[in-house]
Amino acid sequence: MAASFGVCRLHFRALGGLDKFCLGLEPQTQVRFTSTTSALKAQTEKKTAKAAKESRTFQAIQEERKEEAERSVLISCPPKINEKKFLDYLSKHGTINKHFFYNSYGANAVVEFSSRESIASLKESINIPAVEHEAAVPFKSRLLSLKWPGSQSSNHPMPKFKEQSPPSINEITQLLSERDSMDEQLQCLTETLQLTEENISLRFLVCSLLRDIAGAYFPECIIRPFGSSVNSFGKLGCDVDMILDLDGIYATSQKKGSGLSLEYQVKRGASERAVTQSILSVIGKCVDQFGPGCVGVQSILQARCPLVRFAHQPSGFQCDLTANNRVAMKSSELLFLYGKLDPRVRHLVFSVRCWARAHSITSSIPGAWITNFSLTVMVVFFLQQRNPPILPTLDRLKELAEKLLQEFFEFYGNFPFNKASINIRKGKEQTKPETTALYIQNPFETTLNISKNVNATQLERFVALCRESAWLLQQKEILKQSSDSPWGFAALLLPSVTSGAGVKSRRKRKLEPASSRIKNLLDSLKIKGGETVAKKGSANARR
Amino acid sequence: MAASFGVCRLHFRALGGLDKFCLGLEPQTQVRFTSTTSALKAQTEKKTAKAAKESRTFQAIQEERKEEAERSVLISCPPKINEKKFLDYLSKHGTINKHFFYNSYGANAVVEFSSRESIASLKESINIPAVEHEAAVPFKSRLLSLKWPGSQSSNHPMPKFKEQSPPSINEITQLLSERDSMDEQLQCLTETLQLTEENISLRFLVCSLLRDIAGAYFPECIIRPFGSSVNSFGKLGCDVDMILDLDGIYATSQKKGSGLSLEYQVKRGASERAVTQSILSVIGKCVDQFGPGCVGVQSILQARCPLVRFAHQPSGFQCDLTANNRVAMKSSELLFLYGKLDPRVRHLVFSVRCWARAHSITSSIPGAWITNFSLTVMVVFFLQQRNPPILPTLDRLKELAEKLLQEFFEFYGNFPFNKASINIRKGKEQTKPETTALYIQNPFETTLNISKNVNATQLERFVALCRESAWLLQQKEILKQSSDSPWGFAALLLPSVTSGAGVKSRRKRKLEPASSRIKNLLDSLKIKGGETVAKKGSANARR
Numbered sequence A, B: 001m002a003a004s005f006g007v008c009r010l011h012f013r014a015l016g017g018l019d020k021f022c023l024g025l026e027p028q029t030q031v032r033f034t035s036t037t038s039a040l041k042a043q044t045e046k047k048t049a050k051a052a053k054e055s056r057t058f059q060a061i062q063e064e065r066k067e068e069a070e071r072s073v074l075i076s077c078p079p080k081i082n083e084k085k086f087l088d089y090l091s092k093h094g095t096i097n098k099h100f101f102y103n104s105y106g107a108n109a110v111v112e113f114s115s116r117e118s119i120a121s122l123k124e125s126i127n128i129p130a131v132e133h134e135a136a137v138p139f140k141s142r143l144l145s146l147k148w149p150g151s152q153s154s155n156h157p158m159p160k161f162k163e164q165s166p167p168s169i170n171e172i173t174q175l176l177s178e179r180d181s182m183d184e185q186l187q188c189l190t191e192t193l194q195l196t197e198e199n200i201s202l203r204f205l206v207c208s209l210l211r212d213i214a215g216a217y218f219p220e221c222i223i224r225p226f227g228s229s230v231n232s233f234g235k236l237g238c239d240v241d242m243i244l245d246l247d248g249i250y251a252t253s254q255k256k257g258s259g260l261s262l263e264y265q266v267k268r269g270a271s272e273r274a275v276t277q278s279i280l281s282v283i284g285k286c287v288d289q290f291g292p293g294c295v296g297v298q299s300i301l302q303a304r305c306p307l308v309r310f311a312h313q314p315s316g317f318q319c320d321l322t323a324n325n326r327v328a329m330k331s332s333e334l335l336f337l338y339g340k341l342d343p344r345v346r347h348l349v350f351s352v353r354c355w356a357r358a359h360s361i362t363s364s365i366p367g368a369w370i371t372n373f374s375l376t377v378m379v380v381f382f383l384q385q386r387n388p389p390i391l392p393t394l395d396r397l398k399e400l401a402e403k404l405l406q407e408f409f410e411f412y413g414n415f416p417f418n419k420a421s422i423n424i425r426k427g428k429e430q431t432k433p434e435t436t437a438l439y440i441q442n443p444f445e446t447t448l449n450i451s452k453n454v455n456a457t458q459l460e461r462f463v464a465l466c467r468e469s470a471w472l473l474q475q476k477e478i479l480k481q482s483s484d485s486p487w488g489f490a491a492l493l494l495p496s497v498t499s500g501a502g503v504k505s506r507r508k509r510k511l512e513p514a515s516s517r518i519k520n521l522l523d524s525l526k527i528k529g530g531e532t533v534a535k536k537g538s539a540n541a542r543r
Helices: A038-046 A048-054 A058-070 A083-091 A116-124 A169-177 A182-193 A197-215 A272-290 A326-341 A343-358 A372-385 A394-399 A403-413 A456-474 A514-524 A535-539 B038-046 B048-054 B058-070 B083-091 B116-124 B169-177 B182-193 B197-215 B272-290 B326-341 B343-358 B372-385 B394-399 B403-413 B456-474 B514-524
Strands: A072-076 A096-103 A107-113 A143-147 A222-226 A240-245 A261-264 A294-300 A307-312 A317-323 B072-076 B096-103 B107-113 B143-147 B222-226 B240-245 B261-264 B294-300 B307-312 B317-323
Touching: A058 A072, A058 A197, A058 A222, A058 A326, A072 A197, A083 A096, A096 A197, A107 A116, A107 A197, A169 A182, A169 A343, A182 A343, A197 A222, A197 A240, A197 A272, A197 A317, A222 A326, A240 A272, A240 A326, A272 A294, A272 A307, A272 A317, A272 B272, A326 A343, A326 A372, A343 A372, A343 A403, A343 A456, A372 A403, A403 A456, B058 B072, B058 B197, B058 B222, B058 B326, B072 B197, B083 B096, B096 B197, B107 B116, B107 B197, B169 B182, B169 B343, B182 B343, B197 B222, B197 B240, B197 B272, B197 B317, B222 B326, B240 B272, B240 B326, B272 B294, B272 B307, B272 B317, B326 B343, B326 B372, B343 B372, B343 B403, B343 B456, B372 B403, B403 B456
Parallel strands: A072 A143, A240 A317, B072 B143, B240 B317
Antiparallel strands: A072 A107, A096 A107, A143 B261, A222 A240, A261 B143, A294 A307, A307 A317, B072 B107, B096 B107, B222 B240, B294 B307, B307 B317
C-alpha cells in the first residue's frame, strides 16, 4: 500500500484572533510533502483527476458539500417504491444530480437537484398535510413525505438502500479474519467503518436543514459540521457535531466618513457567552417545537461550550450544535490534513479506535473514558515521537509497515503518564502542568487538557490493554492466518485477559502461568526509564 | 352635527367555521343605511372624496395600513435633529411618503417609503453596531438607530413631536369646560382621546415588526391588530392587541388526482390549542431574546386564549399577541361598523368610557372591573333598547340629541342586572343563564360571558354612579356653561358622592340633606318593576 497522492496542501485561512493557533504556519503557507519514488509518481499521474479532487483545500470540500446540501431534500417514502416513477415525478422540478435511499424509522430518500430553483419550484407545489392541519405546526422545511395512494405493482425492482450504520464488532471480527494479511485487515477495517459519501451528504443535509431554522433570524449564518463528520476519521454512526457560524453577519458594507449613519438596534447581552447562550436557547426551542423528527432536545447552556443536543430521526443522527467555537473547525482541519498525509495514518487511527471501542476504553456514553479525539491525538503524537519521526516526514512513513500498530501499543503501554503530557504542537512529551490522570494538550487552546475527564482507573485499563495487545502482536502467533478463528487484528478485538470481564483465552494461546506471561510482557516493553501509572495492571508484574 | 356619510357597508367575508357568528348576514351581503333628509344628501355630495375613503370596507382599510407599515422603518434619533438633513439622507433609498417624530424613551421617527424596495436598499447599507458586537444578538430588524457624530448646529428648527399619550383627566376637565355646549364637549372629548393617524400607523408598524419575527418561520403569516386599535373606539395609550393569522399557510396549491404527491413533514401537536401554545411560546422566546426594545415578555399560555404579553419600548405600547382568535377580528369589525353609523355612537362610547375611567369603574390593571369592551357593548345594547330603537335606524338617531348620555345612565342605573343579561344579537334583555353579577353575551361566541370577571361590588359601584350621573344631568344646573368651574360632561368627571373615596361636592351643588337628595334620585328613575343588585348603593335609599 502506498501513498496515493504526492502533494498535500496545508492551507490555513487567516482567521481573526486564531493566528496563534495556526501551528506556527503563516496564512496561505503551503507545505509540500513530495514523494520521491518513481512508482509513486506513476501512480499519482494515473490518478490525476482523483488527485486534483483530493488536493482541494479542506474549505473547498466543505463549501461544495454545503452547497450540494442546499440543493437537496429529504423525503420520507412508503415501504414499497418504484424508483423510476419517483424520479420522474421529482424531475418535473428540475434535473436530479444524485439520489439515494436509506432506512431510518422507515424508508427515506435524499434527492439532490442540480439547481436551487428546483427546491423553490418543489416547495411551491407542496401542501401542509390537510387532515387535522390545525393540530400541526405549519413549518415548511425541506423534510417532505411522499404519498403514494392506491396499490403499487410489486413487480418492479426495489431500490438499493444504503447502509448508514457500522457493522457490529462480531461482524467486523468475521470480516477481518477472511483477509489475507494484517495490512489488508487494517485497510478493510477503515473501508468498512469510514463514512460513506452518502452518509457525509446526509450529515451536510441535516446541517443545512438546521440552518434553515437558524437562518430565519440570521440569514447570513452557516451551520458547519465539524469533528468526525469532516476530519476523515469519522465512523459510521458517529454523532454530528455542528457549529453555528455567525461571522457572515458582521461583514461591513457601509461607507464610513459621512456625518449621518444608521445601525441596527440590537438586544445587548452581558457577554459574548450570554449572547451565545441566548441564541442557542432560541434555536433549541425552535428545533424542539417546530422541527419535524427532532426529538429529545436538550439545551445544555451552562457547559463550558454551550450546546443544543437532539436526535434527528429522519437521518438517524444524534446532533450537537454549538456556536462561537471556531477552534473546533481548525482542529478538524488539522486532523483532516494528517489523515491525508498517508492512508496508514487513517488506518492506524481507525484500528486503535476500533480496538478501544471493542474493549470499552471508549464509550458512546459521557464519562471518565478516553475520547476518540484524544485517541486520535495520541496516534498523531506517537507518529511524531517515533525515532525517526513519521509526521510530517512522508519518506520515513513509507519505509514503515503495519508494525506501527504494535509500536503504538508499546509506546503507550510504556508512556510515563504520571509525569508527562502529550503535546502535538511541540511533538514531544512535556511535564504535566496538573495532576489529572491523562493530560493531552489541546493543540489550539494550549491551556486546556482535552482529556481532563479521564480518571486513573480508565487510564490504567488503557495502559494494561496496550501492553497486552503489544505482547500479543510480539508473539507473532496471532499473525498466522486462520480460516476458523479470529487472527491478526481481529484477535486484538477479543475479550482481554486484563480487562477482568469475560476472561477467555485468546485464540488457542497456551495458558502459561500468569507470572511467566507477565514476565514476557515486561521483557517485551522497552522501558524508557519511566514508571507508569498503570498501578493495577502492573501490580502482578511487581510480584 | 349630522351623519357625514350615507352608505355604510356591512361587508362580512366568508370565514370557514365562523358563518354562524356572522349576525345572520350572508357572506358579501351589503346592508345599506340610507339617510333621507336633503340636508344630509348635500353634505354627503360635498364630501365625496372623504366619503369614498370612509366607505371602504374594514378589511380594505386594514390591508392598506398593513401595507404602509411594511414600507416603514422605526428610527431612534439623537435629541437634536435637523429634519431636512435626516430626510435627505434617507431619500437616497427612495421616495418618502410620510414621516413623523415622537417621544418614547428618547426621540424616534417613523419613516414610510413609497416602495418596499427602499427598505431592502436601506437594510443593505446598515451594519450591526461594531463596538462589542459579539455581546449583542445580531438580529436585523427594521428598528434602527441614527448616529449623528460631531456637534449639530442648533439654529435649525426642531421637528414637531406627535403626542402619543392621552391628556390627564384634569386636562380633559379643563379643556371641556371651555366649550360652548355639551354637544361640543362630547365631540371634543372624542377628538382629544381618539387614536391619531400617526398613532394608528405606529400600531400597525409594531405589528409588522413582530410579523418579521414570526414570519421567519411562517412566511405567509400576518399579525393583525384588533380591538381598540382598529374598532374606532380606541383611546390614545391603549394596549395593542394582536392576532397571529396563519390562515395563508394552508392555501392549497397542489393539484389533486395524480398518484404521487408530496407534503411537508410537520411536528404534530395534541390539539389545536397545544399547537397554538407551542407557536406562541417560540415567538415569545424570540421576542424576549432577540427583539430590541421588547421588555417584560410574559408567555401566558394557560389562559383560555393563550397570549404573549410584552412592552415595546420604541413605540411605548403594551402588546398582547394571541393566535387562532378569528372571532376577535369579527368583534372589531362589528364595533367599527356601529361606530360608522353615526358620529354620536362614538361620542357616547368615548364619554361613557371616560366617565368610567374617571370614577375607576374601569382600570388598566386586570381585576373584577368592567372592561371597556363590555362598556361598549352596553352602549350598543342601550341604543338597541331605546324605544324606538336607535340601532340600526339612522333616522331615529338624528331626532335625538345629547340626551342619549343621560338616558344611558338612566337605563343602566335601572337595569335588572340580577336577572337579565345583555344580548346585542337579539337586541333585548334575556334571562341570565348563570349567577355572575354581570352577564353580557359575547356576540360571536354566544355561550360566553364577556364580563364574567366583574364581581357584585364593582357592578354596584357602576350602577350607583349611573344613577348619580343621571340625576346630575336631570338637575340641569350642571348644564349651565361656566368659565370658572367644570360644567356639563366635565362635571360628571368630578369625584362622586357615592364612590366613597374623596367625597366632595360637585360644582357648588347645594348640599341638601342626604335623604332628600336620594329621594330625588329615586324619583328620577323610572323603575321598570325590577329590583336592582345595587345593594350597597340603594341601602341608604331604603331607609
